[in-house]
Amino acid sequence: MSAAIQLIEEPHEFKQQLLNGIKTAKDRIYLASLYIGHSETDLLQTLDQQLKTTSVQVTILMDYFRGTRNDGGSSLQLVEQLKQKYPKRVKILLYQTPMASELYKNHVPKRFNEGLGLQHIKAYGFDNRLIISGANLSKDYFTNRQDRYLLIENEEISNYFAELIDLIGKYSWQLQNHLNPPKGIESFQRKAFRLSGYEEFTNFIEKWQSPIQIDKDVQVQPQIQLPPFFIHQDQERTLELLKSGLASDAVLHIASGYFNLPEIYQQLLFRSQNQIKILCGSPESNGFYGSKGISKYIPHAYTYLERQFLKQSRDNIQVYEYKRPGWTWHSKGIWIVSPNQLQTMIGSSNMNYRSLTRDLEAQLLIRSTNKTLNMRLEKHLESLYSQSVKVNLETLNHASRKTPLWVQFATRAIKRML
Numbered sequence: 001m002s003a004a005i006q007l008i009e010e011p012h013e014f015k016q017q018l019l020n021g022i023k024t025a026k027d028r029i030y031l032a033s034l035y036i037g038h039s040e041t042d043l044l045q046t047l048d049q050q051l052k053t054t055s056v057q058v059t060i061l062m063d064y065f066r067g068t069r070n071d072g073g074s075s076l077q078l079v080e081q082l083k084q085k086y087p088k089r090v091k092i093l094l095y096q097t098p099m100a101s102e103l104y105k106n107h108v109p110k111r112f113n114e115g116l117g118l119q120h121i122k123a124y125g126f127d128n129r130l131i132i133s134g135a136n137l138s139k140d141y142f143t144n145r146q147d148r149y150l151l152i153e154n155e156e157i158s159n160y161f162a163e164l165i166d167l168i169g170k171y172s173w174q175l176q177n178h179l180n181p182p183k184g185i186e187s188f189q190r191k192a193f194r195l196s197g198y199e200e201f202t203n204f205i206e207k208w209q210s211p212i213q214i215d216k217d218v219q220v221q222p223q224i225q226l227p228p229f230f231i232h233q234d235q236e237r238t239l240e241l242l243k244s245g246l247a248s249d250a251v252l253h254i255a256s257g258y259f260n261l262p263e264i265y266q267q268l269l270f271r272s273q274n275q276i277k278i279l280c281g282s283p284e285s286n287g288f289y290g291s292k293g294i295s296k297y298i299p300h301a302y303t304y305l306e307r308q309f310l311k312q313s314r315d316n317i318q319v320y321e322y323k324r325p326g327w328t329w330h331s332k333g334i335w336i337v338s339p340n341q342l343q344t345m346i347g348s349s350n351m352n353y354r355s356l357t358r359d360l361e362a363q364l365l366i367r368s369t370n371k372t373l374n375m376r377l378e379k380h381l382e383s384l385y386s387q388s389v390k391v392n393l394e395t396l397n398h399a400s401r402k403t404p405l406w407v408q409f410a411t412r413a414i415k416r417m418l
Contacts, residue, residue: 004214005366007376008149009383014135015142017151021126022046025056030125030165032061034118037138038073044082045104051086058089061165063119064173076175083175094174095119095168095360098144098190098197098228115417117228117358119172122348125162128155132364134257134332134348144327145258145287147383148346148363154214157364160222164362167204171197197229205233217370225349225361228378234363235356235363236351238334239264241343241365245336246272253335253381255279258353260305260418266312275316279384280306281329282321283401289328297404301418304403307396320388327387335381342374343367344402353416 008014021048022029036043050056060079067075082090097117105113124131135147152172171193173179185192201224211221242265245252252274254261259280260268269276283289283299290296310319322329334345347363349355368374395401403411411418 004153005218005373006151006153007373007380008131008151009380010281011135011142011145011147014034014131014133014147014149017131017149018043018124018137021124021129021131022050025050025126026054027127028057028059028125028162029124031137032119032121032123032161032165032168033137034063034120034122035066035069035138036060036062036075036078037136038071038075038078039139040078040137043137044078045052047082048085051082051089053343057087057091058086059091059162059165059169059175061093061095061119061121061168061172062112064094065100065114066118067094076179080175091169092141093165093169093172094175094179095172096185097358098171098185098193099358101190102186104276107161113416115246115358118360119168120348121164121168121224121353121360121362123161123165123362125158128158129153130158130161132346132362134330134346134350140287140328141259141330145330146322146324146327147330148333148380149363150346150366152214152220152364153213154220156212157214157220157222160208160212161362163220164224165202167200168360179228194229195295197226198224201226201229201231205231206221211367215370217368218373219367221365221367223363223365225355225359227357227359232356234361235264237365238345238349238351241267241334241336241345242268245343246274247386248338250274252276253279253337254351255333256350256352257281257330257332258350258352258354258418259302259309260350260354260415261309262351262353262356265351266309269317270312270314273316277385278316278319279307279331279388280319280321282323283387285322285324285327285329287328287330297407297410300403300407303396303401304408304411305415305418306391307401307403310391310393310396319391320385321391322384322388324387331384335377337378341367341369342377344377353418357416
């Protein structure tokens with residue numbers, strides 16, 4: 001296996017590597033996540049201990065809406081004690097989409113105002129090591145929520161994400177004695193705010209446009225999607241990858257935590273003769289399954305979208321649903337497998353409309369001819385299929401999978417928010 005890349009397979013291993021990374025970091029720690037679960041006190045205690053015994057600098061980036069939502073305690077309440085204790089060495093950043101006006105923020109419940117867009121990047125850095133993932137920092141992601149994780153030891157890759165997080169921080173709320181908004185996010189200045197971000201993020205992309213060679217047979221290319229700032233690099237690179245992969249005789253695998261593939265991707269798949277396998281979640285593995293209120297119908301919405309996709313598919317496209325008892329599904333990515341090379345995308349993007357048009361996303365495109373690494377990546381992919389069941393239209397048309405008519409209409413209306 002590549003000496004610079006380590007595959008993490010299980011949620012408990014993910015948490016252990018996070019704690020190990022924090023305990024061994026001497027210069028910098030950065031944690032970019034949607035939120036931190038308010039019960040993750042051991043994570044905060046480990047950060048506190050490392051701050052106490054070293055001169056390490058800590059940066060935490062979360063989403064503003066999710067980070068301030070109070071479900072028995074908020075992420076912000078959890079981390080602000082670190083800022084109070086180490087004010088010069090801890091930076092707390094809360095990104096708020098500039099698409100949310102003050103009027104919208106003040107009159108729409110917090111759980112729903114997240115629909116406009118989120119900080120969705122999941123990157124965890126410790127000096128020159130990075131864990132790239134789609135997983136957040138909370139109990140279920142450390143126990144029984146299936147995701148993907150790679151630990152990469154490379155200074156350039158770690159520098160890339162450290163710079164990216166600092167740059168997003170310029171367009172985020174910052175915690176000092178209180179939360180301070182980024183300059184220009186006010187409604188009357190939002191267009192200039194977004195254009196300023198476009199300029200800075202474009203310069204950032206130009207600086208980091210070359211692939212990074214982390215081993216003689218492994219190349220890594222980071223990519224970002226920042227729709228509020230008119231940055232669509234991840235979308236462009238994903239299209240290029242799909243086109244090149246489908247132009248060969250490679251087998252294509254796509255996984256999504258919330259399967260809602262946009263038309264620009266769907267049409268490429270429907271025109272292809274390649275073997276294509278889709279991995280998504282069963283209703284029972286959806287994080288909203290059995291929830292209270294209107295959100296309990298979200299698994300019905302994804303069944304409807306899956307059914308619509310299968311109606312247009314040909315026999316070369318197979319769909320599998322993850323169905324592991326007691327577990328939920330959150331994995332995402334692309335694998336293009338050919339005899340001498342494996343290409344995979346790993347990161348935060350679900351390859352759905354939200355990822356393309358609303359949320360901040362970051363991924364790595366890894367191209368590998370390393371036989372050992374490729375074998376490990378394929379073995380992990382096979383383990384996901386082993387806990388999944390193949391479905392077809394007959395499966396989804398069964399009475400047990402019936403989608404209420406009003407959910408079908410609602411799903412069509414809000415498709416670009418899913």
